[in-house]
Amino acid sequence: MEAILIEGTPKTPTVNFNAQEGKFEIKGRSIPENSIEFYKPLVDWLDKYASNPLDKTEVNIQLEYFNTSSSKCILDVFKKLEKVSQGNKEIVINWFYEEDDEDMLEAGEDYQSILRIPFKMIEIGEE
Amino acid sequence: MKSNENNTNNFELEKWFSSQLLGEVLFSYKGNISPSLITEILETIENELGKKEEKMKIKKRVYNILVEALQNLYHHIDSTPQEKLSLGERFIVFIISKDGESYRIITGNFIKINKVRLLKDRIDQVNYLSVEERKALYKLILNNQEFSEKGGGGLGIIDIARRISTDLNYNFFRYDDEYAFFALHVEI
Numbered sequence: 376m377e378a379i380l381i382e383g384t385p386k387t388p389t390v391n392f393n394a395q396e397g398k399f400e401i402k403g404r405s406i407p408e409n410s411i412e413f414y415k416p417l418v419d420w421l422d423k424y425a426s427n428p429l430d431k432t433e434v435n436i437q438l439e440y441f442n443t444s445s446s447k448c449i450l451d452v453f454k455k456l457e458k459v460s461q462g463n464k465e466i467v468i469n470w471f472y473e474e475d476d477e478d479m480l481e482a483g484e485d486y487q488s489i490l491r492i493p494f495k496m497i498e499i500g501e502e
Numbered sequence: 503m504k505s506n507e508n509n510t511n512n513f514e515l516e517k518w519f520s521s522q523l524l525g526e527v528l529f530s531y532k533g534n535i536s537p538s539l540i541t542e543i544l545e546t547i548e549n550e551l552g553k554k555e556e557k558m559k560i561k562k563r564v565y566n567i568l569v570e571a572l573q574n575l576y577h578h579i580d581s582t583p584q585e586k587l588s589l590g591e592r593f594i595v596f597i598i599s600k601d602g603e604s605y606r607i608i609t610g611n612f613i614k615i616n617k618v619r620l621l622k623d624r625i626d627q628v629n630y631l632s633v634e635e636r637k638a639l640y641k642l643i644l645n646n647q648e649f650s651e652k653g654g655g656g657l658g659i660i661d662i663a664r665r666i667s668t669d670l671n672y673n674f675f676r677y678d679d680e681y682a683f684f685a686l687h688v689e690i
Binding site (some may be wrong): 385386400406408440442443444446447450473475476477478479484488489 | 539540541544545557558559562563565566571572573576577637640641644645657658661665
């Protein structure tokens with residue numbers, strides 16, 4: 376599968392999906408007015424990956440901000456990743472949040488409670 | 503005062519707007535809403551917040567609420583009443599200020615009278631819930647509800663409410679037989 380590489384903008388995140396390495400990253404801000412437009416190709420891509428995933432998949436989510444429109448799309452992303460774990464394959468979601476950003480930690484915990492895939496909450500110290 | 507339905511037919515937009523400019527106003531706007539306006543407001547406020555001696559957590563909370571408040575307007579606004587069209591077809595009012603220890607975000611927009619009841623009920627319901635219940639409702643909608651035809655997730659109001667521990671304050675001012683003016687006040 377061809378990798379997805381999208382550069383971030385003030386309203387959309389940097390995306391780096393590499394099927395060869397089983398490493399997926401979403402990083403930055405996700406606050407577009409129309410998030411479906413942005414996430415639909417990603418969700419479709421993950422759907423394909425989930426039908427034949429590597430033994431180990433690592434997902435890094437490092438968001439500074441996301442809006443409620445994105446929150447549903449991000450859940451769709453996770454639901455595709457949930458499919459990966461159903462075939463006895465290993466998957467881990469690393470949810471990064473900045474030190475002191477309780478809201479972002481809580482957002483990660485919300486997803487964790489909805490989904491059946493392991494989440495690792497990782498605090499990033501202030502630079 | 504939690505809510506107020508003003509039934510007199512003499513809402514004066516300019517007067518109301520001026521009366522809302524309290525404290526240190528970081529940004530105020532009256533006019534059309536568009537994605538580029540939202541981007542501009544967000545950039546400006548992010549810069550302004552950057553200059554403040556404030557906990558990162560609070561700055562991020564203000565920014566998040568700002569995004570939701572503006573995008574709520576963008577997704578749900580009704581067109582402007584005919585005689586006010588000179589103001590812009592998708593007219594909104596937006597003010598963010600710092601007053602004492604707290605930040606205040608005010609948005610205003612015209613709304614068809616027949617939609618007032620639904621919106622009022624929705625806000626009242628959210629206000630009635632505790633912070634924990636707001637969180638639970640957020641998760642329920644996140645997981646169960648489809649996108650609305652307007653592209654919103656149906657989560658804007660509840661997302662704002664769960665980030666503050668107080669109530670969402672609002673006013674509906676009757677404008678004419680067809681329209682009301684809806685003002686939302688969020689204290690952070």
